Amino acid sequence: MIKQNFMSRLLQGIETEWKKLDDVAVKISSGGTPRTGVSKYYDGSIPWLRTQEVDFGEIWDTGVKITDLGLKNSSAKLIPSNCVIVAMYGATVGKIGINKIPLCTNQACANIQLDDKVVNYRYVFHYLTSKYEHIKSLGSGSQTNINAQIVKNYPIPIPCPENSEKSLEIQAEIVRILDTFTELTEELTAELTAELTARKKQYTYYRDKLLTFEEGEVEWKTLGEVGELVRGNGLPKSDFTEIGVPAIHYGQIYTYYGTFTTETKSFVSYETAKKLKKVNNGDVVITNTSENLEDVGKAVVYLGKVQAVTGGHATIFKPTNQILGKYFAYYTQTEMFAIQKRKYAKGTKVIDVSATDMSKIIIPIPPLSEQERIVSILDKFDALTSSITEGLPCEIELRKKQYEYYRNMLLSFPKKEETIDEQR
DSSP, rough: OOOHHHHHHHTTTOOOOEEGGSEEEEEEEEEOOOOOOGGEEEEEEEEOGGGOOOEEEEEEEOSSSEEEHHHHSSOOBBBBBOOEEEEEEEGTTTOOEEEEEEEEEEEEEEEEEETTTTHHHHHHHOOOOOOOOHHHHBBBBTTOOOOOOHHHOEEEEESTTOOHHHHHHHHHHHHHHHHHHHHHHHHHHHHHHHHHHHHHHHHHHHHHHHTTTOOTTEEEGGGGGGGEEEOOOOOOGGGGGGGSEEEOOOOOOOTOOEEEEESOSEOOOHHHHHTTTTOOOOOOEEEEEEEGGGGOOOOOEEEEEEEEOTTTTTEEEEEEEEEEEEEHHHTTTSSSHHHHHHOOOOSSEEEEOOOOOHTTTTTEEHHHHHHHHHHHHHHHHHHHHHHHHHHHHHHHHHEEEEEEEEHHHHHHHOOOOOOOOGGG
């Protein structure tokens, strides 16, 4: 951990001069776009960066490569490695990147080639990253676009300006500290992601093993034989309310819920609920429709105390005393279930498995005591996997906040009398 007194010693007594980016750069330029629809300009070998690809961090590749002819027939110029790139248009406006390979960009990127005798390029990167919200706010238009002049005039603090060697030493130390936090966050992300992948593989292995039965070992029945299937109706998102009757929307089953839930994400009014199909404790809500086959047939068991409702593109499976809702929900996650639902899937762009066809799917029905044992084991794996899944973004967010805390501490220099806005 970096101590406060270390920070104080690092910055103690140093003077700061605020300079425009244009004053510490060798060149600030924007790129260009080869004429679209001309095949000879694309599918080349020259990396060409589009604005939407700019994100906080290093850029090692681009989604599109252009040809020498494409570069020649546009205003784009090849820029050297280690330029600081600012996105000026669109959804990524204000985001900052560093190109680690020579490349060219489209016209919506400001490419800052810095004077390394005055300023450390990674110091500039960290500083501009800390000012993302402010840079974005300087724009105009429906997408708050900024222009190259705003970038050129943007002020940056240069510590100890009267001594360039000392200044670069201070900048380098600030960069070292902030890069360390960035690396720790990246390492943590990689470690937790690997752990999550391993746990998911382990969970899948045991789930499939527990739900695979030898011929004659258990009785096999159609879903319609062990429960009632009720197709939902209605429920557009415009019907959602802040409070009211709990409601399960089919799209949330493959984007929000896990295997089971005690509470719903959404609610509807009591009047709307009267028109919808009812979901009781222990019922399983299954998706009938999606743009991909994988999401069709996904299921969530409702374990809430208050009766809920669901709408169209979903079917409610109401189990009899032969089957546990959770047991069935876990079975819908297996490849054996997927093979059967493929047989009944209809459509291309939108895929649907009707409630009638869903009722024809055959599933193994072991004794209830065995179902309970299987569910108990899978619940433990599910909880473990979920805890890692939920913990991953939380842990990463904590590291990011730690980085931002020290970044703000290290890059908080006294301001000149005039404000940044006055320098635009």
